Amino acid sequence: MLNPLRQLVQVSNWVNERMQLQSSIGPIMSHRVPLRARWFYVFGSATLTCFLMQILTGVMLAMVYVPSAGEAYQSLEHLNYVQPLGWYIRALHNFFGNAMVFMLICHLLQVVIFAAYKYPRELTWVFGVVLFICVLAMAFTGQVLRWDQDAYWGLGIGASMAGRVPLIGPYLVHLMLGGPIIGGETLSRFFALHVFILPLTIAGTIFVHVMLVLKNGISDPPIAGTIVNPKTEREDYEKRISGDEGTTFFPTPIARDAIFSGGLVIVVALLAAILGPAGPNGIPDPTIIDTSPKPDIWFMSVFSSLALLPPAIETFLILTAPIVLVLALFAVPFMSNSGERHISKRPVAALTLIFIIMVYVVLTVLGYQSPWSPKMQAWSSDETPVQYIEGRTPLELAGAVTFQYKQCRNCHELGGIGGQRGPELDTIATRMTTPQLIRQAVQGGGNMPTYGHNLSADELSAVVAFLSTLHPIDEPQAQTADKSLNPAD
Numbered sequence: 001m002l003n004p005l006r007q008l009v010q011v012s013n014w015v016n017e018r019m020q021l022q023s024s025i026g027p028i029m030s031h032r033v034p035l036r037a038r039w040f041y042v043f044g045s046a047t048l049t050c051f052l053m054q055i056l057t058g059v060m061l062a063m064v065y066v067p068s069a070g071e072a073y074q075s076l077e078h079l080n081y082v083q084p085l086g087w088y089i090r091a092l093h094n095f096f097g098n099a100m101v102f103m104l105i106c107h108l109l110q111v112v113i114f115a116a117y118k119y120p121r122e123l124t125w126v127f128g129v130v131l132f133i134c135v136l137a138m139a140f141t142g143q144v145l146r147w148d149q150d151a152y153w154g155l156g157i158g159a160s161m162a163g164r165v166p167l168i169g170p171y172l173v174h175l176m177l178g179g180p181i182i183g184g185e186t187l188s189r190f191f192a193l194h195v196f197i198l199p200l201t202i203a204g205t206i207f208v209h210v211m212l213v214l215k216n217g218i219s220d221p222p223i224a225g226t227i228v229n230p231k232t233e234r235e236d237y238e239k240r241i242s243g244d245e246g247t248t249f250f251p252t253p254i255a256r257d258a259i260f261s262g263g264l265v266i267v268v269a270l271l272a273a274i275l276g277p278a279g280p281n282g283i284p285d286p287t288i289i290d291t292s293p294k295p296d297i298w299f300m301s302v303f304s305s306l307a308l309l310p311p312a313i314e315t316f317l318i319l320t321a322p323i324v325l326v327l328a329l330f331a332v333p334f335m336s337n338s339g340e341r342h343i344s345k346r347p348v349a350a351l352t353l354i355f356i357i358m359v360y361v362v363l364t365v366l367g368y369q370s371p372w373s374p375k376m377q378a379w380s381s382d383e384t385p386v387q388y389i390e391g392r393t394p395l396e397l398a399g400a401v402t403f404q405y406k407q408c409r410n411c412h413e414l415g416g417i418g419g420q421r422g423p424e425l426d427t428i429a430t431r432m433t434t435p436q437l438i439r440q441a442v443q444g445g446g447n448m449p450t451y452g453h454n455l456s457a458d459e460l461s462a463v464v465a466f467l468s469t470l471h472p473i474d475e476p477q478a479q480t481a482d483k484s485l486n487p488a489d
């Protein structure tokens with residue numbers, strides 16, 4: 001008679017014989033870890049669990065999401081309201097993403113507090129920092145894929161930071177946005193980053209990081225007075241954990257990892273079900289300047305520092321601070337890779353850590369309160385050159401005001417003052433006929449946003465009337481051949 005159990009064993013033997021699973025997984029299960037490494041050591045595997053959940057939910061989302069500027073927003077609404085359980089997958093992806101950053105920060109803090117980066121684990125730390133940067137980049141690019149108001153302004157702020165780099169700034173912005181403005185190409189670019197480039201980099205780096213963890217072992221919880229000496233540390237460590245200060249990874253330590261990760265999955269899944277998906281909150285629209293956009297929580301501190309920095313040192317700090325911070329993070333194990341590990345014997349490290357956490361938390365809280373006004377009013381309070389409003393009709397004057405408060409000046413100079421993303425408009429009437437002006441204001445195009453639904457008919461005729469006056473006295477406005485389209489003189 002057929003014995004199912006025996007069949008199963010035979011199949012698994014057949015597979016194992018070919019894949020040699022036992023010889024690769026076996027040593028991982030039986031490798032020895034410090035006995036006292038208990039619940040503080042579960043954050044790394046919890047981060048990995050979140051990553052796996054992100055792959056699972058991310059692939060599901062990618063089956064419905066359309067990475068095109070015209071359809072991304074609608075596809076998210078489709079997920080939220082039409083696709084069965086689409087909202088829940090979106091919520092899971094959002095919550096596991098945030099949980100991943102949070103677990104990674106816990107892992108990082110544990111490693112810093114225990115000084116686990118000291119010899120021989122310097123490279124384990126370096127690859128961990130690469131992971132940290134990649135995961136933050138995932139959080140940022142993910143926020144962009146939401147393609148809503150916050151995404152749009154987040155990108156705008158990112159681009160304006162990149163644009164400050166001397167000499168190559170404009171090229172960097174072009175590279176980042178896939179063109180001179182935030183548009184369809186930008187979304188494709190961030191989609192490729194979020195879905196292919198970053199996850200593959202993360203997976204590869206996790207492989208190396210975990211391999212190093214297995215090769216060098218995990219650090220034992222520090223005891224004050226015990227010193228790391230690179231000359232003898234490896235031998236001492238082997239001696240400690242092979243005796244009664246060590247245990248095999250299977251079953252107890254791995255069970256601890258599994259219990260914590262399992263609990264985390266349950267909590268996050270519940271939170272996602274209760275709180276639902278994030279956004280999307282409002283179709284991105286460069287012509288709505290009356291918004292107060294907010295980045296996701298992890299970038300809130302950047303947002304507040306930008307708002308609070310005095311303009312004089314802004315550019316300098318924006319350009320140097322990220323580089324200094326990243327280099328400092330990489331440099332940690334090289335500044336001190338031996339000696340005391342217990343936090344009570346490392347006062348400088350302890351104070352630095354407390355300082356960094358305090359600054360980060362305070363800036364984040366300030367970001368949510370935003371006691372400043374982040375509204376975009378760059379040039380709207382600069383006056384219009386007086387010769388452009390002298391002796392004008394009421395309609396033309398109304399147009400000058402509309403031009404001002406619809407933020408046209410953010411991109412267009414008048415009298416040498418204003419943004420420079422579009423051409424200066426001082427003599428625009430010599431280049432464009434009235435119908436062309438109407439078309440341009442309504443449709444935008446060539447990198448100018450479409451103002452159609454954002455200008456009422458009255459505002460439109462006013463702003464066009466104003467623009468039509470912008471020509472030198474001795475040079476009349478451009479005319480179309482079709483006289484019926486020209487305004488009556």
Ligand code: HEC
Nearest residue numbers: 406407408411421422423440441445446447448449451463
């Ligand atoms: C986000 C930046 C931006 C804003 C805001 C903006 N424009 Fe433009 N505008 C441009 C760009 C870029 C061009 C050049 C388009 C091209 O390459 O064809 C342009 C072109 C124009 C032109 C044609 C200029 C020429 O020399 O061909 C007119 C007229 C114009 N804009 C009017 C307006 C008005 C009116 C507003 C406000 C309602 C406005 N723009 C707001 C970016 C902007």
